[in-house]
Amino acid sequence: MTREGIPPKDGHHPSDPPTPLPPISFLLFLSFMLTAFGLGKLPLCPGTWGSLLPFAFAGLAFLCSMDSFAVRIPLVVLGVLFSWATIRWGKKAQELYGKEDPGCIVSDEVAGQSVALLAAGDALSALV
Numbered sequence: 001m002t003r004e005g006i007p008p009k010d011g012h013h014p015s016d017p018p019t020p021l022p023p024i025s026f027l028l029f030l031s032f033m034l035t036a037f038g039l040g041k042l043p044l045c046p047g048t049w050g051s052l053l054p055f056a057f058a059g060l061a062f063l064c065s066m067d068s069f070a071v072r073i074p075l076v077v078l079g080v081l082f083s084w085a086t087i088r089w090g091k092k093a094q095e096l097y098g099k100e101d102p103g104c105i106v107s108d109e110v111a112g113q114s115v116a117l118l119a120a121g122d123a124l125s126a127l128v
Contacts, residue, residue: 041104046106
């Protein structure tokens with residue numbers, strides 16, 4: 001409560017101790033995952049770079065095996081992994097960066113593009 005008896009809007013009192021930061025190893029892992037291996041930190045169009053990651057993995061899988069099923073495996077893995085990372089740590093990233101949708105966080109673009117390419121599986125293998 002403040003002196004006037006009204007609780008502060010953020011729920012914290014000025015005399016409360018600051019929330020401790022997580023260990024540096026966790027912050028590095030968080031940054032690594034949510035920026036899609038650092039692609040989100042590229043200076044121009046980070047979301048575009050993040051969206052290209054699933055296409056690159058699927059294309060490489062297809063070139064290595066020439067099988068349309070092989071295209072789907074990396075897309076499922078990327079989709080699940082980056083969806084999980086976004087859901088699990090998205091709010092934490094917003095707190096750490098102090099923004100609602102930090103531009104460098106592209107894990108949601110990777111997850112979304114993976115799902116879109118997964119739905120286009122046979123058409124993707126025809127293009128590659």
